[in-house]
Every structure is written in C-alpha cells, then in structure tokens.
Amino acid sequence: MKEKKYRIISGGVTAPKGFKASGAATGLKPNNQLDIALIESDVEAVPAIVTTQNAVKAAPVLWDNQIVKKDKQKIKAVLVNSGNANACTGEQGLLDVKTEAECVSQHFNCDPNQVFISSTGVIGVPLPIKEITDTVPTLVQNLSIDGQSDASRAILTTDLVPKTVAVEIEIGGKTVHIGAMAKGSGMICPNMATMLSFVTTDADIDQACLQKMLSVIAMDTYNMMSVDGDMSTNDTVLVLANGMAGNEKITEANIDAYTKFFDALYFVNASIVKSIVKDGEGATKxxxxxxxxxxxxxxxxxxxxxxxxxxxxxxxxxxxxxxxxxxxxxxxxxxxxxxxxxxxxxxxxxxxxxxxxxxxxxxxxxxxxxxxxxxxxxxxxxxxxxxxxxxxxxxxxxxxxxxxxxxxxxxx
The missing domain is CATH 3.10.20.340 (ArgJ beta chain, C-terminal domain)
Structure with missing residues (x-):
C-alpha cells in the first residue's frame, strides 16, 4: 500500500496559517439561520478556480472567472451567501456582485477585483443586496480561526451537515496545511454540481501550477459524482494559496514537492466529494x-x-x-x-x-x-x-x- 504523506487534522478552511472565517445571518434563510460567510487571508493569496460548465452561469461565476483572467491577480477575501443563487438576474445581478465586492474591499483596503463572490440557493430571485452589505461589517468583526464552524454552516442549503476537511504535509522541511469547506446536496451531476467548495492552503506555490493541479483534480473528483443528474448554474471550486508556510515555491520542476502537494490536494477534494454524495438529498446509500x-x-x-x-x-x-x-x-x-x-x-x-x-x-x-x-x-x-x-x-x-x-x- 502506498504510504500516505499527509496527516488529517481539524480546522477546516482555517487550518492553514493566515486564514480566518466567519458566518452571519442576513435574513436570506428563515428563522435567523446563518446564510452568509466570509473567508479572509492575512496576506494576498494566489487563486485557482474551476466553475460550472452550464451555459447559464450565475452572476458571481461570471465575476470570479473574469478576475482569474487578470494577469498575476491575487485574492484577499471570499464572500459567500446561501438562500439566493443570484442566477438569471440580468444586469442587476452583475451590479449586485460588484457592489458586494466593493463593500468587502473597503474593509480590507484592497481592490474589489481581489474579492471572490459566490452564491447558492433559489434561481431567478433578485439578491437582497442591502441586507448583505449591511451584514458585511459584522462578518469582518467576527473573523477568527474558530469562525470556520459558522462559515461552513452558513453556506448550506438543503445540506444536512457541513462538509469540512484539513490535512498537513511536510514539504522541504516546512509544515504545509490544506483545508476546505463545501456545500452540496442536490443538483449534483458529473461536470460539477450544485456545489461550492473553498480550499485554502498556506503553501507557496506557482499560480499556473496550482491551476493545472486543480483542473486535473476536478476532472477526477467533482466531475465524477452524481446525486440526481442535474447541473447547476453556480458551481465553483476555489483554491487560495497564501504562501505563509514558508516552503520553497512549489513548481512542476520540483517533482517531489509537486507530487506530495498534489496527492494531499487530491485527498482533500476527494473527501469533499464523498461528503457531498453521502449527504445527497434524500440519500440512504x-x-x-x-x-x-x-x-x-x-x-x-x-x-x-x-x-x-x-x-x-x-x-x-x-x-x-x-x-x-x-x-x-x-x-x-x-x-x-x-x-x-x-x-x-x-x-x-x-x-x-x-x-x-x-x-x-x-x-x-x-x-x-x-x-x-x-x-x-x-x-x-x-x-x-x-x-x-x-x-x-x-x-x-x-x-x-x-x-x-x-x-x-x-x-x-
């Protein structure tokens, strides 16, 4: 049996150094349930992203994809809401995403293009933008390592349980962490699903290398699951790497470091996939x-x-x-x-x-x-x-x- 080169730890999306998270309620879901989450990195992080193959893409997906296309773009924060997909909402939906990003960026003194936005929930309903922007200050104030618990619950829709996982590995004598949180229960079909997955790592890794890894891993994990055969408009897998582990930068030229990190990143995403299908809507098997x-x-x-x-x-x-x-x-x-x-x-x-x-x-x-x-x-x-x-x-x-x-x- 192949020896595992990573160790499972607690902490989810805030297990890596420098990441904090929080969750709050805006009223998007009934009974004052948590419905909005924020993830923030102490230092800017390089991104990698894979999104839905559906021709109908939600406004946040369009925003995130155009951010990644920018040369050497780095990310400071991610804002995620549940209860509303902000999909099929026309020009206003795009304006609302921009407003969300601008609101978050003001609190971190960064460019709006350094803020990823994700949404999940009912399609075709206008986003209650004021309720969201009014809640952002609370999210910022409550950011903490322990906030990952509220954040992981805030992004759920029909899910019964949060999906989180974290591992640590040794790369070049440095301890590197990878953590994740996700949501997904229905409209889960090969070629992504109604799922959002947010992966963080304190590894120092070349951005093109990270994107290549995620694209390959997504093909063998997120694109290989199914609950009901329906593909969503909002699917997003996002990886942020802030480099705070202090390891020598991972590139394709360093085969040992590349392989160790790839295997651990694959494990994290495969674990999320298994958690999603086990929590499939109405699933018993x-x-x-x-x-x-x-x-x-x-x-x-x-x-x-x-x-x-x-x-x-x-x-x-x-x-x-x-x-x-x-x-x-x-x-x-x-x-x-x-x-x-x-x-x-x-x-x-x-x-x-x-x-x-x-x-x-x-x-x-x-x-x-x-x-x-x-x-x-x-x-x-x-x-x-x-x-x-x-x-x-x-x-x-x-x-x-x-x-x-x-x-x-x-x-x-």
Whole structure:
C-alpha cells in the first residue's frame, strides 16, 4: 500500500496559517439561520478556480472567472451567501456582485477585483443586496480561526451537515496545511454540481501550477459524482494559496514537492466529494463505482459516470435489489465500444464481496449474501471491462422517495 504523506487534522478552511472565517445571518434563510460567510487571508493569496460548465452561469461565476483572467491577480477575501443563487438576474445581478465586492474591499483596503463572490440557493430571485452589505461589517468583526464552524454552516442549503476537511504535509522541511469547506446536496451531476467548495492552503506555490493541479483534480473528483443528474448554474471550486508556510515555491520542476502537494490536494477534494454524495438529498446509500481495465482513461470515466448517474441503478440500490442488469445496461448505453463478453461485475463493502457477472456470464449468486451487502449504507460496484489498462472512480448515492419530496417543496 502506498504510504500516505499527509496527516488529517481539524480546522477546516482555517487550518492553514493566515486564514480566518466567519458566518452571519442576513435574513436570506428563515428563522435567523446563518446564510452568509466570509473567508479572509492575512496576506494576498494566489487563486485557482474551476466553475460550472452550464451555459447559464450565475452572476458571481461570471465575476470570479473574469478576475482569474487578470494577469498575476491575487485574492484577499471570499464572500459567500446561501438562500439566493443570484442566477438569471440580468444586469442587476452583475451590479449586485460588484457592489458586494466593493463593500468587502473597503474593509480590507484592497481592490474589489481581489474579492471572490459566490452564491447558492433559489434561481431567478433578485439578491437582497442591502441586507448583505449591511451584514458585511459584522462578518469582518467576527473573523477568527474558530469562525470556520459558522462559515461552513452558513453556506448550506438543503445540506444536512457541513462538509469540512484539513490535512498537513511536510514539504522541504516546512509544515504545509490544506483545508476546505463545501456545500452540496442536490443538483449534483458529473461536470460539477450544485456545489461550492473553498480550499485554502498556506503553501507557496506557482499560480499556473496550482491551476493545472486543480483542473486535473476536478476532472477526477467533482466531475465524477452524481446525486440526481442535474447541473447547476453556480458551481465553483476555489483554491487560495497564501504562501505563509514558508516552503520553497512549489513548481512542476520540483517533482517531489509537486507530487506530495498534489496527492494531499487530491485527498482533500476527494473527501469533499464523498461528503457531498453521502449527504445527497434524500440519500440512504453511498455508491462508489470503480471501472478497471478499460481501453482508455476517457472510456473509464464515461462508464463510471454512467452508472452513478443512472436513475435505474440508483433506485435499485435504494430498493436493495441486486439488479446488476441495470449496471450493464447503463454502461452499454454510453456509446463506448466494448465486448459484453469480457465484462465482470461485483458488489462489495465491509460485509463481503459477491460476483454477479463473470466475463459476460451471469453467476448463480447467493441472494441472501447479496441482500446483506445491499442493506449496508455503502455499496461499492466494481466493473472489470477486461479490455485495457485504464481505470476511473465515480461517486454517487441512491434515489429515494425523500428526494422527490425535498425538491417538490424547495421553494416552499
């Protein structure tokens, strides 16, 4: 087994040196719930970002993307609200984002273009901008290392629990930290999701190098999960690196440092993805799909995503039915060329493993063993294509009665 070069720690998004956070209530959500968060770095940080592939992009996404395009742009703070997506809000939505950034920048004596903005919630409703700007002073006043707890709860919508993780690694004799907080529960589909993920690190790393890492990692994590097959307008993954760990700058030329940091950054983002799908709207089961021995990496990704995105597979898992034919059908509908006669399929978890299809031939499996496996909260589906050397993993959850109920009543 490959030795882990990172250690899991507490602290979430404020675990790295120099980062503080806070959360507050503006009235965007009922019952005075926390609904707005602020993250701030003591020193300016280099950014990396990946956003939704949806053609309909929310105003904050458009703002953030144009910031990153600026040469050598550094970031001071991130303002995030829940309860309102500020999407499909026209020119006023863009003006509101600018107003938010200007308001935050005044408190840190920085340029508005050094403030990222994110929103999540109902689409097509004007942003109550005055309530937000009136709350910014409170957020600034309450910034602290411990504020990450309020911040991580303030960004939630239909989520049941906050999603946070942090690790530390040794790079060149210096201790480097990576922390994260995220939200996501519904409209979760491959090619990003209704999710916001904010990652911080005190590593000193080249900005182009960080962006390249995030783009690769997002492809294998955030773009490989599904709750319900719907893609949102606001999806954003943001990484900020402020360099306060004091390590020698990480570049692609330093293979050892690059690999250590990449592995830890991958772990943090993969952990967030698993937390999101486990908290999927109405979810009762966590599904992990491994495709092995495909003809290409692209084929492996397509096949794995097809399984976690199949409503028939998801409902079978919810019903605890070992209906493996639905898995085979989902990969067969992808357009990827393969021979069904080379495919093997197993379901497994901590209870055991059961072979359902062996090189294209159905097995006489033990129904009770299959039932015992499917009664567990976590189900691993292993698909061996038997044709190549490439692999991919996708993450998802089942589709339950509660999912329909939650989304039928979302605006009410």
């Amino acid at each position: 966590y599904i992990e799909v491994h495709v092995n021995n495909a003809d290409s990496r692209g084929d492996a990704r397509i096949l794995a995503k097809a399984v976690v995105n199949s409503n028939l597979v998801k409902t079978a898992i919810f019903g605890e039915d070992a209906n493996w034919g639905r898995v085979l059908s989902s990969i067969g509908a992808t357009g990827v060329k393969f021979s069904p006669n080379t495919v093997s399929l197993t379901f497994s978890n901590s209870v055991g493993s059961i072979l359902l299809l062996d090189h294209g031939k159905p097995t006489s499996f033990d129904e009770k063993q299959a039932s015992d496996i499917l009664k567990q909260k976590e189900i691993i589906i292993n698909i061996d294509m038997g044709e190549g050397i490439y692999k991919a993993t996708a993450w998802g959850c089942d589709l339950s009665y509660d999912y329909v109920k939650i989304n039928a009543e979302y605006r009410t």
